[in-house]
Amino acid sequence: MLWVGGKRLYGKVEQVGSTYVATTFAFLQFLPLFPVRSHIVVAEGAADTHTVVPIKMHWKSVATGYLRAYGIAATLFTFIPGLVMAGTSKVPTAYVGAGLVLACAGLTTAAFSRIGRLSREEKAQRLLYARFLGHPVHPSILDEDMRGAVAQKLRDFLEERAAAVMTGSNYRKGGPVKAGYRVLALEPSMRDREYLEAAFTLACIDASLSVGPMRADAERVHGALWNKLLAEHPDVIDVVRDAEAVQRSWVSNVLGFVPLVAALGVCCVMLLRNDAVFKWRPSGAEKKAEYGFVPEELLR
Structure with missing residues (x-):
């Protein structure tokens, strides 16, 4: 062997x-x-x-x-x-x-x-992460050191970007960066796409590095930022089309169901052919009982 x-x-x-x-x-x-x-x-x-x-x-x-x-x-x-x-x-x-x-x-x-x-929405989210992580993957699969390094770069970027795009008094340079990006990104006046995408990625990383209430808050901000991105920039979901074109075709997706469909068909045929399950024709005993008696007048 x-x-x-x-x-x-x-x-x-x-x-x-x-x-x-x-x-x-x-x-x-x-x-x-x-x-x-x-x-x-x-x-x-x-x-x-x-x-x-x-x-x-x-x-x-x-x-x-x-x-x-x-x-x-x-x-x-x-x-x-x-x-x-x-x-x-x-x-x-x-x-x-x-x-x-x-x-x-x-x-x-x-x-x-x-x-x-992955759903279409999850693919679109990972393609946004890829702009900052280098690969279209969820940040949680990376080790903590890598996530921490990326998070620090994103915080620096968001602070510099906010100073350039925000003109109101709600942003105070040098303030708490972590609290600043979460509050700032959800303000109606913040519509800068690059800022929102970076904040969306950072919120996901923060959630993966946090526990308890801090994790729940980061997840809340992450979900709210995704909804805002869809509202402000509806084409964010369209980036999936090019990625799906590279993936498997619909024929390959259908082939994945072949084992179940084939097994279902063959099992149905075998059950239908089983006289103990479905009695399509009378058994030998039933035939004997049905035709075993012949009226006496027919025998004359």
Whole structure:
């Protein structure tokens, strides 16, 4: 028997354009054994060519890697026994066999089609983060030192930018920078797009670095700034179109549902063919009872 092992990427999640998060696993027979490290993966023009940026362990990617690989294996191992149970066993064993196949196929389908996918709004937000982080990812996946360094640069930028765009008396240069950007960005008179995008990113970083009430306040500001960006600059959501053009086509998205649809169709056919579940034709005993008596006058 040929044994195949080594290290490779599993658990591709949170893709925006050609950038996504994945985890390197040690594997055996193409089944992941244990995670080694997560990465930001930036695919390049040539096929199978990419650049990786190490990050802290991304547990959603880890769980997705296990679920996709072992979900396929479980579906293959249960497919034939499950269909045999559905097609030949009596109730409720037949339903148990069909349910086993559908459960494995459903988990595999969810792992490929749902888990780790971003909504259109989430992609637009990550593309805004990319202007300051360098990659379209959520700031929370970066280590604390990197987030702290980016946050300090953003605070310096916001202080300088505010001095240039604000003419009212509500801004006091040299005041509390943290409180200043949160209050200033939400003022109706502040419409500068670059300032709002930087404040939006900084609020997300502050939320990831804070706990308790400070975290809740940063998340509140983050949500309010996103709503303001959508109101003041509606085209902020349109930047997703170019990223989606680089991503998988709709054909690939539909293919993710093939395991569940195929399993559902085959299980239905096997159940319909099972006389113990659906009695489409009379059994031998029923035929005998129906035709076993012949009136005496017909025998004369």
